[in-house]
Amino acid sequence: MPALLEPLTLRGVTARNRIWLAPMCQYSAFERDGMPNDWHLVNLGQHAAGGFGLVMTEAAAVVPEGRISPEDVGIWSDEHIAPWRRIVDFVRGQGAVAAVQLAHAGRKASTYSPFGTGTDSVPADDGGWETVGPSALAYEGYAVPRELTTDEVAAIPQAFADAAVRADRAGFDVAELHAAHGYLLHQFVSPLSNHRTDQYGGSFENRTRLIVEVADAVRAVWPEDKPLFVRLSATDWAPDGWDVDQTARLSSVLGEHGVDLVDISSGGLVAHQQITVEPGYQVPFAYEVRKRSGLPVSAVGLITEPAQAEQVLLDGAADAVMLGRVAIREPAWPLRAAHELGVPRDEAPYPPQHERGAWR
Numbered sequence: 017m018p019a020l021l022e023p024l025t026l027r028g029v030t031a032r033n034r035i036w037l038a039p040m041c042q043y044s045a046f047e048r049d050g051m052p053n054d055w056h057l058v059n060l061g062q063h064a065a066g067g068f069g070l071v072m073t074e075a076a077a078v079v080p081e082g083r084i085s086p087e088d089v090g091i092w093s094d095e096h097i098a099p100w101r102r103i104v105d106f107v108r109g110q111g112a113v114a115a116v117q118l119a120h121a122g123r124k125a126s127t128y129s130p131f132g133t134g135t136d137s138v139p140a141d142d143g144g145w146e147t148v149g150p151s152a153l154a155y156e157g158y159a160v161p162r163e164l165t166t167d168e169v170a171a172i173p174q175a176f177a178d179a180a181v182r183a184d185r186a187g188f189d190v191a192e193l194h195a196a197h198g199y200l201l202h203q204f205v206s207p208l209s210n211h212r213t214d215q216y217g218g219s220f221e222n223r224t225r226l227i228v229e230v231a232d233a234v235r236a237v238w239p240e241d242k243p244l245f246v247r248l249s250a251t252d253w254a255p256d257g258w259d260v261d262q263t264a265r266l267s268s269v270l271g272e273h274g275v276d277l278v279d280i281s282s283g284g285l286v287a288h289q290q291i292t293v294e295p296g297y298q299v300p301f302a303y304e305v306r307k308r309s310g311l312p313v314s315a316v317g318l319i320t321e322p323a324q325a326e327q328v329l330l331d332g333a334a335d336a337v338m339l340g341r342v343a344i345r346e347p348a349w350p351l352r353a354a355h356e357l358g359v360p361r362d363e364a365p366y367p368p369q370h371e372r373g374a375w376r
Contacts, residue, residue, distance in 0.1 A: 017363065019329040020326045020329060021034075021365075027240070029190060029241070032113075033067070035337060035349070036339070037339060043129035048143060050090025060106075065348075067354070072116070075118075077091070083121060101187055114190070118176055118183070119193075119199055121200060123147050123148070124199055126147050149161035149163065184239060188242075194247050204216060204226045205266065227266070231246065235274035248279070252289060254289050297318060298318075299315045299317065325337045
């Protein structure tokens, strides 16, 4: 059996393979109430039926003001549990692990979706709201956020914990904390966006204090047998910013606080980032974090071909691969991978209704 199609167990949860769907915003909660709908059911469900071992939701806001756009989904109220449960039940019914990404967008909240009429912050008269951040420093082109008070920062872990309780009640198997791509938790760890002078700013220990507190708060309410992930941007791709050394150091700390896997991506904090993009361009970051922290990791970033993904695992660079854009193009990519890597049809992750697709 290729490594890519081997199961992976973390705590009490086993993913049938190591091909995982990356979280990708859909901007499709058109009622602007954060409720997932039929689009989210079909989008996530098709990937579960397509053989993915783990299917992760897009960023689900833990508070209304934490949405990236007014059309983003959330999990800030008990009313969100039932619509998420409907989706979780289908995903799990297809044999996939159901994962939720818990998020707060911070200074990058209240922006227009790609389907919207603007490219900057949404004003209040168009359904937007005041954004917040560790410091009153704007992401280039967006509104200047209000700096959170120390007491407000200290209250953030509870918002994540409350959302995790709802996620558990909805039936999710895995929770991931979104601390990447320039959103709130990433804003705190990077010196480019965090100029605070209290216990949440300055030193590495202070800048990472909030994410550790969030991990502690969520781990305290998240069932012991369910894994907790954290998505990290390994580098800001900008001078004097967050880098892979700090990422590996933070990952080691998070492992001591009950985190089971770090999901390694990069960038998103500043618009002037300079990214060198090529196939598998973020895999070396995953390798470094895995080697230096000892934690399991997932890798993402232009991993598009089965042989390429298999090599990532064989090289010890990651324990699983996250697929994004190629998964949009091919919701059944794992079935192609099984075919190309020579997996017998009775061991490939076909739903019974699609087993004829394995006939040669």
